[in-house]
Amino acid sequence: xxxxxxxxxxxxxxxxxxxxxxxxxxxxxxxxxxxxxxxxxxxxxxxxxxxxxxxxxxxxxxxxxxxxxxxxxxxxxxxxxxxxxxxxxxxxxxxxxxxxxxxxxxxxxxxxxxxxxxxxxxxxxxxxxxxxxxxxxxxxxxxxxxxxxxxxxxxxxxxxxxxxxxxxxxxxxxxxxxxxxxxxxxxxxxxxxxxxxxxxxxxxxxxxxxxxxxxxxxxxxxxxxxxxxxxxxxxxxxxxxxxxxxxxxxxxxxxxxxxxxxxxxxxxxxxxxxxxxxxxxxxxxxxxxxxxxxxxxxxxxxxxxxxxxxxxxxxxxxxxxxxxxxxxxxxxxxxxxxxxxxxxxxxxxxxxxxxxxxxxxxxxxxxxxxxxxxxxxxxxxxxxxxxxxxxxxxxxxxxxxxxxxxxxxxxxxxxxxxxxxxxxxxxxxxxxxxxxxxxxxxx
Numbered sequence: 001x002x003x004x005x006x007x008x009x010x011x012x013x014x015x016x017x018x019x020x021x022x023x024x025x026x027x028x029x030x031x032x033x034x035x036x037x038x039x040x041x042x043x044x045x046x047x048x049x050x051x052x053x054x055x056x057x058x059x060x061x062x063x064x065x066x067x068x069x070x071x072x073x074x075x076x077x078x079x080x081x082x083x084x085x086x087x088x089x090x091x092x093x094x095x096x097x098x099x100x101x102x103x104x105x106x107x108x109x110x111x112x113x114x115x116x117x118x119x120x121x122x123x124x125x126x127x128x129x130x131x132x133x134x135x136x137x138x139x140x141x142x143x144x145x146x147x148x149x150x151x152x153x154x155x156x157x158x159x160x161x162x163x164x165x166x167x168x169x170x171x172x173x174x175x176x177x178x179x180x181x182x183x184x185x186x187x188x189x190x191x192x193x194x195x196x197x198x199x200x201x202x203x204x205x206x207x208x209x210x211x212x213x214x215x216x217x218x219x220x221x222x223x224x225x226x227x228x229x230x231x232x233x234x235x236x237x238x239x240x241x242x243x244x245x246x247x248x249x250x251x252x253x254x255x256x257x258x259x260x261x262x263x264x265x266x267x268x269x270x271x272x273x274x275x276x277x278x279x280x281x282x283x284x285x286x287x288x289x290x291x292x293x294x295x296x297x298x299x300x301x302x303x304x305x306x307x308x309x310x311x312x313x314x315x316x317x318x319x320x321x322x323x324x325x326x327x328x329x330x331x332x333x334x335x336x337x338x339x340x341x342x343x344x345x346x347x348x349x350x351x352x353x354x355x356x357x358x359x360x361x362x363x364x365x366x367x368x369x370x371x372x373x374x375x376x377x378x379x380x381x382x383x384x385x386x387x388x389x390x391x392x393x394x395x396x397x398x399x400x401x402x403x404x405x406x407x408x409x410x411x412x413x414x415x416x417x418x419x420x421x422x423x424x425x426x427x428x429x430x431x432x433x434x435x436x437x438x439x440x441x442x443x
Contacts, residue, residue, distance in 0.1 A: 003049075018042055018043050020042050022039065025235060025236070025240060025244075025245045027233045027235045027249050027252050028233055028235065028236070029234060030175070030210045031182060031183065034307075035236075036406075036408070036409075037407050044181070044183045052138060053138050056137070056138040057075060057077050057129055057139075057140050058077055058078060059076040060073065060074065061073070061074040061261060061262065062262045063294055064115075064144060064145065064146045066148040066163065068106070069109055069112055070106040070107060070109055071087065071123075071146075072104060072105070072106050073085055073106070073107060073127075074102075075101045075129070077101040077102070079101075080101055080102055081101050081130060082098060082100060082130040083099050083127060083129050083130075084096070084097070085097045085098075085099070085105075085126070086125070086126045086127075087124070087125055088124040088125075089123055091124075094110070095107050095109060113146065114146050115146055115264045116147065116162060116163060116167070116225065117204040117225040117226060117227060118225065120145065120224060120225030121145065122144065122145050123145070123146070124141070124142075125141070125142045125143060126141050127139065127140045127142070143222070144262065144264065145222060147162065150296075151341060152164070152166075154166045154443065157336055158336045158338070159341050159442075160267075160296060160320070165440075165443050166396070166440075166443055167204065167436070168204075168396065168436050168439025168440070169227060169397040170202075170204055170386075170435055171205025171229075171397075172203055172399065172400055172401075172402060172403045173401045173403065174208055174403045175209045175406050176208065176209075176213055177416075179359070183211065191216060191220070192216075193418060194414075195217070195220045197413075198226060198403060199224050200425065201428050202429035202430070203226070205227040205228070205229065206226050206227070207231070207270070208228055208230050209231050209402075211233060212233065212256050215259070215260070218260055218263040218266065219263075221265035221266075222265045227265060227267050228265045228267065229266075229268040229269075230268070230269055230270065231270045231273060232249075232252075232256060232270065232272070234272065234273060234276040235249050236276065236277050238277045242279075246279060246280070253284075253288075257269065266295065267295055267296060268295055268321075269292065269296075270345075271284050271285065271297070271299060271300075272299060272301070273300070273302060273345075274302040274306065274307075274325065275306040275307065275310065276307065278300060278313040279313070281300050282299070282317065282318055284299070285297055285299030288319075289318075289320075296319075297319045297320055298323050298343065298345065299318060299321075300314070300315065301321075301323045301343075302323060302324060302325030304324045304325065319340065320341060321340055321341055321342070321345075322334040322341070322342050322343065323343040323344075323345040323397075324343075325346035326344060326346075326347050327366040327401075328349060328350060328366050329344065329347030329382070330382060330385050330386050330398060333347070333395055333398075335394050335395075336394040336396070341394075341396045342393070342394050342395050343397035343398075344386070344389075344395060344398045344399065345397070346399055346401050347382070347400060348379070348382060348401050348411070349401040349411040350365060350367045350369060350375060350378055350411055351366070351367065351369075351409075351410040351411040352365075352368065352370075352372065352410060352411075354420050354422065357416065357417055357419060357420050358405070359408055359416060361407065362408065363408050363409070364408055364409065365409065365411035366401075366411065375422060376427050379423055379428060383435055391438060391442075404418060413428070
């Protein structure tokens with residue numbers, strides 16, 4: 001928003017306000033009237049003000065093209081002008097291009113260093129726009145990762161390929177809730193901590209569930225090397241005033257894709273989860289794939305689950321994954337079909353009570369263990385079964401519930417306050433890495 005026309009000479013008071021009923025008719029996720037957690041509404045992400053020139057860069061769109069050894073760039077500015085793009089690697093300029101704004105253009109990236117969880121290499125990018133006399137009038141510094149994600153066959157089985165190789169995607173369901181701020185992390189370090197913990201525990205994937213985060217979250221995922229599945233927060237009443245609320249869902253979903261398009265860590269979009277507020281799933285899945293063909297799409301994760309108050313939409317039959325949720329699992333997970341990979345979008349959810357670190361409500365989980373050691377043993381047993389499904393049933397993705405306890409749920413690897421690790425980290429990391437290694441051996 002450009003607030004120039006509202007400013008007056010001298011001191012100004014600026015108030016940013018939002019009216020957010022969070023009534024379930026607009027996309028809200030799990031903190032609304034039919035959600036699981038504390039109701040909240042209003043502004044919960046950072047608001048900032050930035051002075052810019054009258055002619056300035058409004059947005060950039062970056063698409064790595066690994067096979068072509070180039071980066072596709074689109075720069076949007078307030079007026080058509082000359083753009084200089086410079087790619088650097090570890091402080092050394094490797095490529096430079098001059099073009100007009102508003103046009104897509106390619107800049108070479110010879111012998112690209114590929115981005116992956118094992119090697120999250122990021123290139124630096126500087127974009128400048130120029131005035132009539134060639135002077136720089138605005139400049140943006142960014143980054144990108146050269147990586148490619150698509151489906152392919154490995155030994156005749158459809159699997160997701162990262163940089164042309166199958167990588168078993170093993171991750172955590174990450175809801176991003178906090179005891180004090182609900183949706184808002186208390187500090188930058190807190191936001192970063194959950195990603196660091198996931199990485200240290202030997203996972204290579206986060207499924208960001210029913211929530212979007214500030215861009216700083218995705219920056220740290222890009223930098224530390226974690227794959228991200230990004231959910232679209234659901235609406236809960238898709239059949240009320242459909243011309244208004246369904247349109248709002250589509251508009252906000254597009255905005256989320258646009259906002260986070262440049263993050264190499266995001267490899268999949270998930271428009272619907274367990275039929276919650278599901279409508280036009282097949283069409284929206286197709287639209288997502290057309291709008292962003294550079295990523296995978298999971299149209300209705302956990303289509304085998306459904307709230308009792310609505311009719312299940314079910315498996316849309318398109319997109320890139322056959323995805324079921326099995327608690328405790330993992331036996332019974334979906335298997336690949338001729339065009340889609342098999343994903344276990346949620347499983348596990350085994351709980352542990354930790355006195356002094358639980359939300360003051362009746363706590364629950366899908367199953368329980370009495371001690372840290374017993375919970376760790378149970379987890380390793382589940383992962384041993386995941387490896388069996390990976391090797392012999394074509395499973396390509398497994399996402400364990402969940403990173404932290406969340407309010408009444410006590411099935412996290414961490415307590416809700418992040419003060420207690422509920423499993424033995426070294427043992428968890430060892431089995432996670434063994435499962436990922438088993439996937440690598442299939443290439």
